[in-house]
Amino acid sequence: MKVLITGATGLVGTALTELLLQNGIKINYLTTSKNKIQYQPNFQGFFWDPESGIIDESCLLGVSAIFNLAGSSIAKRWTSQNKQEIVESRILSANLLFTTLKNNPHQVKQIISASAIGIYPDSLQNYYTEDFTNFNDSFLSNVVVKWEDAVNQFERLHVKVCKLRIGLVLSEKGGALPKMVKPINLGIGSPFGTGHQMQSWIHIHDLASMFLFALQNKLSGTYNAVAPNPVSNKELSAVIADVLDKPFFLPGIPKITLKLVLGEMHTLLYESQNVSSQKITNLGFSFQYKSIHNALEQLLVK
Numbered sequence: 001m002k003v004l005i006t007g008a009t010g011l012v013g014t015a016l017t018e019l020l021l022q023n024g025i026k027i028n029y030l031t032t033s034k035n036k037i038q039y040q041p042n043f044q045g046f047f048w049d050p051e052s053g054i055i056d057e058s059c060l061l062g063v064s065a066i067f068n069l070a071g072s073s074i075a076k077r078w079t080s081q082n083k084q085e086i087v088e089s090r091i092l093s094a095n096l097l098f099t100t101l102k103n104n105p106h107q108v109k110q111i112i113s114a115s116a117i118g119i120y121p122d123s124l125q126n127y128y129t130e131d132f133t134n135f136n137d138s139f140l141s142n143v144v145v146k147w148e149d150a151v152n153q154f155e156r157l158h159v160k161v162c163k164l165r166i167g168l169v170l171s172e173k174g175g176a177l178p179k180m181v182k183p184i185n186l187g188i189g190s191p192f193g194t195g196h197q198m199q200s201w202i203h204i205h206d207l208a209s210m211f212l213f214a215l216q217n218k219l220s221g222t223y224n225a226v227a228p229n230p231v232s233n234k235e236l237s238a239v240i241a242d243v244l245d246k247p248f249f250l251p252g253i254p255k256i257t258l259k260l261v262l263g264e265m266h267t268l269l270y271e272s273q274n275v276s277s278q279k280i281t282n283l284g285f286s287f288q289y290k291s292i293h294n295a296l297e298q299l300l301v302k
Contacts (some may be wrong), residue, residue, distance in 0.1 A: 002026040002062045003215070004108075006048075006093055007069030009036060011174040013164075015208040016067060017043070023212065027057045030070075050092040060106045065215055067095065068113040068151065072211035075176070078139065078264040079134035087143055101157055110160040112214045115149040117167045117200055117224065119144035120270035124196060129143075129276045130165070130222045132230065139264065148222075160220040163208060167226035167275060172299045183299065184241050190250035192258065195234025197272035200226040202297070203289035213285050223280045230274050231292050243296045 003020065007013045008029035020027055021042060030048045031037060037045035046059035050070070072089035076082055078089070094113070101108055118140035120128045135141045144165075155163050159222035169175045183189045202210075202225055210225050235253075241248035259265040281287070 001064060002028060003067060004059055005029045005067045005069065006062045006097070007067075007071065007114070008174045010069060011065060011171055011204070011262065011281075012169065012207060012211075013069045014173075015171070015204050016069070016211050019208045019212055026062075028053070028061075028063055030055070030059055031110075039141065042118070048096065050089070050096045053096060055096055055100050057100055057104050060100065060104060060108065062107070064107050064109055066097065066111040067211060067215075068097065068111055071114065071147070072206075074118075074140070074143075074265075074268070076265070077262065083139065087146060090143070090147040091150045094147070094153075098150075098153050098157070101159070108144070108159055109216070110162065110218060110220070111151065111154045112162045112164065112211055112219075113148075115148055115151075115163040115165045115276050116140070116144050117165045117226065117273050118271075119148070119165060120273045120275065122197075122273070124198070124272050124274075127274050127276060128224070130224060130279050134193040138267070140267070145206055160218060162214045162219045163222045164207075164214065164225040165275075166207065166220060167200035167202050167224070167230075167273070169204055169207060170201055170295055173204075175204075177299065180237065180240060181244070184237065184244060184246050184248065187247055188250060189237055189241055189246065189248050191232075191237050191252045192269045193233075193252050193255050195237065195252050197233050197270055198230045198274040199233050199234070199236050200224075200230040200273055200275035201292065201295070202227050203295045206287050206289055209288070210280065212284060213280075217283065219283070224275045224277050225280075226277050227276045227287055227292075227295070228277050228290050229292065233269075236292060239292050239296055240300070243293070243300050 046056040
């Protein structure tokens, strides 16, 4: 079996690539950097530039499914230019894939796309399932709605569409966790604001496994990619401190402080999304890391 991956060199893409190769699945991947193109029997790179509409169409040869992980990082100051890049990097890449499939013979039967729980409104009360549709007008929610709409168009080509709404990805190799660990290691860790906001998290290994599960089971539809036991920001920070055997006693960082430092992006740290993973577990997916303590021990204790 051969698949095509966009965003293969990112945090999630790297973990997924490793897992797919371990399972004997051959990979074609698209990259915007020609110096990242490799030519190995089971791992072959192809150039594309979604902004310019350029793609090496031979990337589709023998491919039966696409993993769509492409998208500019949201973890940067949300200037007007960066906001545009965050949206366009997702829409243009999906549109280029769609046009390429539409205009070329192919064997693609399924696209499995990253999405995000940022589509759900900030709430300390709601428990979100995939059935929720009352999205608000926040920047992040609008990004994810447009992202999912761009992926949904593949259904017009009779390609199964599966979307994984990803929560806070825990990995020692990148993402939010190393940034959270740094002040705690220095003995100055503290929650954000009250620390009551819920963090729906997932271990990087479980996330890669969920993408593989979606492929193996030919899933379509939307699934929340979060562990079964969300925790508050205060609990998450406290468990990191406990695992690292560091003190954790400082008061929460006021919202106004990080708003001055990070601008509008500070909402990433203060918004609360308590998200259910029941839909995918009902289909038989099994999490290796259900406990935040076990997940952090595996990642941080060497």
